[in-house]
Amino acid sequence: MKTIFISDLHLDHKRPKVINSFIEFITNSKQSMERLYILGDFVESWVGDDDPAIGTRSAFEAIRTISDRVDVFFMHGNRDFMISKKVCERYGMTLINEPTQLDLYQRNILLMHGDTLCTDDVNYQKFRSMVRNKEWQDQMRTKPLEERLKIADQLRIQSKNATDTKKEIIMDVNKEEVVNCLSESKADILIHGHTHRPKIHDLTIDRRKCKRIVLGDWEQKSYILELDKDQISLTELNLS
Ligand code: MN
Numbered sequence: 554m555k556t557i558f559i560s561d562l563h564l565d566h567k568r569p570k571v572i573n574s575f576i577e578f579i580t581n582s583k584q585s586m587e588r589l590y591i592l593g594d595f596v597e598s599w600v601g602d603d604d605p606a607i608g609t610r611s612a613f614e615a616i617r618t619i620s621d622r623v624d625v626f627f628m629h630g631n632r633d634f635m636i637s638k639k640v641c642e643r644y645g646m647t648l649i650n651e652p653t654q655l656d657l658y659q660r661n662i663l664l665m666h667g668d669t670l671c672t673d674d675v676n677y678q679k680f681r682s683m684v685r686n687k688e689w690q691d692q693m694r695t696k697p698l699e700e701r702l703k704i705a706d707q708l709r710i711q712s713k714n715a716t717d718t719k720k721e722i723i724m725d726v727n728k729e730e731v732v733n734c735l736s737e738s739k740a741d742i743l744i745h746g747h748t749h750r751p752k753i754h755d756l757t758i759d760r761r762k763c764k765r766i767v768l769g770d771w772e773q774k775s776y777i778l779e780l781d782k783d784q785i786s787l788t789e790l791n792l793s
Pocket of ligand 1: 593630669
């Protein structure tokens with residue numbers, strides 16, 4: 554039995570191919586996985602418990618169907634941080650904190666979405682602290698659904714415009730921040746998404762051999778990280 558990690562599916566009704574691939578992945582993997590970790594940005598946007606989840610509900614339902622045999626864990630990303638514990642429970646998922654550290658198959662693993670590692674992007678970090686603030690979110694929840702959907706659309710456009718003009722290096726992780734996280738946590742493996750730069754990086758921290766595993770976004774391909782007692786593998790598949 555193995556544990557699977559995925560992130561950044563950005564599920565959206567405009568990309569039915571990704572939704573179908575996710576459902577197919579769930580169907581094909583349910584026999585062989587014991588745990589599934591979704592490390593953020595599962596959906597492209599989420600505005601509250603009453604989010605209509607247009608087009609993406611089938612993906613949530615697929616998770617619910619395996620939740621009696623697979624432990625499914627959900628971590629917030631920068632797109633879906635408004636998904637509540639209640640919504641997670643509705644679909645059989647356990648909401649986990651960011652970061653989360655776990656001992657798995659005798660490995661010390663640190664899980665993050667990854668946006669907090671991008672400390673060079675000062676404007677983004679400012680925005681992040683605003684929207685991850687409880688008061689901001691409480692105030693957001695008091696607004697009517699229509700208004701929240703509009704705000705989410707505006708934020709997505711603003712974020713896309715900002716991303717288009719930012720230098721690539723600014724949007725990647727800050728190397729020192731990665732070293733600090735691995736050093737302080739004493740983890741051997743850091744797994745995160747967010748940057749859409751899938752790769753397994755080997756690094757040495759305090760004379761320990763460590764890995765930073767970056768999951769990829771599901772646009773043209775899917776990226777699935779499998780971990781069991783013997784091996785680690787990051788598989789990329791073309792979406793059919
Ligand atoms: Mn992200």
